[in-house]
Every structure is written in C-alpha cells, then in structure tokens.
Amino acid sequence: MSPALQTGLILHQYPTSPYAEMVRLALGLKGLAWARVEQSVIMPRPFLTPLTGGYRRIPVLQVGADIYCDTGLILREIERRHPEVPLTPPGQEGIAWALRSWAERAWFGVTVGVVFGARGDAVPAEFMKDREALTGRPFDVAGMKTAAPMLKDQWRANAWFVEERLAAGGPFLFGAQAGMADLAAYLNVWFLRSGAPEAHAAFMETLPHVRAWAARMDAFGHGAPADMAPQDAFAIAAAASPERARPSIAAEPQGLAPGMRVAVMADDYGRDPVAGEIVFAGPQEIAIRREAEGAGEVVVHFPRAGFWVAKVG
Numbered sequence: 001m002s003p004a005l006q007t008g009l010i011l012h013q014y015p016t017s018p019y020a021e022m023v024r025l026a027l028g029l030k031g032l033a034w035a036r037v038e039q040s041v042i043m044p045r046p047f048l049t050p051l052t053g054g055y056r057r058i059p060v061l062q063v064g065a066d067i068y069c070d071t072g073l074i075l076r077e078i079e080r081r082h083p084e085v086p087l088t089p090p091g092q093e094g095i096a097w098a099l100r101s102w103a104e105r106a107w108f109g110v111t112v113g114v115v116f117g118a119r120g121d122a123v124p125a126e127f128m129k130d131r132e133a134l135t136g137r138p139f140d141v142a143g144m145k146t147a148a149p150m151l152k153d154q155w156r157a158n159a160w161f162v163e164e165r166l167a168a169g170g171p172f173l174f175g176a177q178a179g180m181a182d183l184a185a186y187l188n189v190w191f192l193r194s195g196a197p198e199a200h201a202a203f204m205e206t207l208p209h210v211r212a213w214a215a216r217m218d219a220f221g222h223g224a225p226a227d228m229a230p231q232d233a234f235a236i237a238a239a240a241s242p243e244r245a246r247p248s249i250a251a252e253p254q255g256l257a258p259g260m261r262v263a264v265m266a267d268d269y270g271r272d273p274v275a276g277e278i279v280f281a282g283p284q285e286i287a288i289r290r291e292a293e294g295a296g297e298v299v300v301h302f303p304r305a306g307f308w309v310a311k312v313g
C-alpha cells in the first residue's frame, strides 16, 4: 500500500488555494504522506459536493467516509490523528487557534482586496460569477482598485504585528517551533506573493524579519503527496464506513445532542447549509451523519467557531 493510502489522508484542493496551502504546509511540517485530489477552482465539483452535502469551500479533508470541512477543523483532525510534531507545541495551545482566526479572517480579507485590486482586470468572468455566488455580493473590481491603496496600509499594519514579534524573538512566532499561528499568518504572505508579486516584493523590502520567516515557512514543503483522481476518492468514501462516534460533551448551549437533526453552515461566505443527524458534538466540533448520493452513509464534520448550527424539523 502506498504511504498516502496508509495515512488515509485525502485532501481535496487546488494549487492556487491559500487555505489549501496552509494545510499542505502543515502536512509538510509533520512530514506526512497524503493523497492530493485536484478539484476545479470553480463549481461544479461533481465528486466532492455529494460527499460534503453542499459545503462548497476548499480545502476539504476526507478520511474514508469521514469528511472534514474548513481548515479550522481540518488542521485539528490532522493533529488528532498525527500528534507527533504538534501544530500547537507547549505554550501555543488554544491561543494559536485564536490567532488563526485573526489571520484567516481579518488579515486575509485585506489580502484578498490587495490581490484583486492588483489583478482584477485579468480575472476571468466565470471566476467572478462563481465568487459572486459564493459571497452573495458583486465581484467589485473597480471598488477593490479604489480601495487598494488603503488596503495596502492595512496589509502592512497586519504584517507589522508579525514583524515586531519576529524582531523581538524568532525564529517563529512563538519561538523555536513553528505552529498553527505561523501557518495561518503565512497564508497571507503566500497569497500576496502568488497573486500580487509586485506588491509583495515592495512589502518585503520593509519587512526583513517577515521575509526571512517566510523562507523558513516555505522550507517545510508539502510532505509526501500522491495524486488521486476525484472519482477514486469518491469510490473510497463509498467503500468505507464512517469512524465510530466519539462521545459528545454535555452542556451544549442549544441543548444539541446525538440523534437530533440539524443544518450546519458557515457564518461568513459559502453559507450553503448541510443537513444531517448529529453523531457527536463538542465545543470545537460537530459531526453529522447523512446519506451521500452514490456513496452511502458519510459523516461530515465542522468546526464550531465560525459555523452556525440550527435545529431542523
């Protein structure tokens, strides 16, 4: 059996996805083998959407018939299965995840504006249409171009937090060992470099510690990926059974409990609800069971931070 099949980690992604890059680098940091499924940059994704039940963002992690949505949970699950080389070494627990939230929401929103402000005119019409469906808002290239100078100020301010920290003591944000906070902050540098190389080069002139740290982050690489076709990943889900349920943690604020029917959706964009029956629920994860057309029973897992869970019928 190939090393990728031994770990069972199947990552649905595409090369230009910065969120996927965060996971690829985490796999590199941990030195793991994994199956790399290339998905389309825009919808449809006929062999993935039936597995997620409608969640449309990238990346998605699959292990057999268990489907993990959002990097906030994907990274946690990789950590749970492969704790060696931890993503939250001692001193980073908890707080590194909070920093991830800043880096992938507040700072990343700025990065997106700078990137599309720089290259908006070159963006294909079908990509814009797809992302309008994702966000529910117009893909406003003119607006992003107008805002770009102000957004660049914002980008520098956010990067400066990292610069100050690294100047005071590196080589990583929490000292000797890289972790979750580094991966999430780096997502912004990586996306700027690939999407707006001129702006990136200008910023790096004034951010020497960020520049050196970015080179250290790149050096982690992607572990050992092996390509897998979307159809083959789908067939693996169809042949597998979901993992045994973990215990739920009591004192759910909404009184959620195994067996209840719920719909789960992101609270920001790509808010397509996924319906199913709760398998287990806790402070950082909810898992719901559903029937995937053509693949039988699957369990779809979501993080709790950044996701709404509504009781249905």
Ligand SMILES: N[C@@H](CCC(=O)N[C@@H](CS)C(=O)NCC(=O)O)C(=O)O
Binding pocket: 016, 017, 018, 019, 020, 041, 042, 043, 056, 057, 058, 059, 069, 070, 071, 072, 104, 134, 270
């Ligand atoms: N909070 C999500 C954000 C993921 C996200 O926005 N991914 C982008 C690609 S980098 C996306 O899904 N874009 C729309 C698409 O690919 O369909 C996460 O952490 O996974």
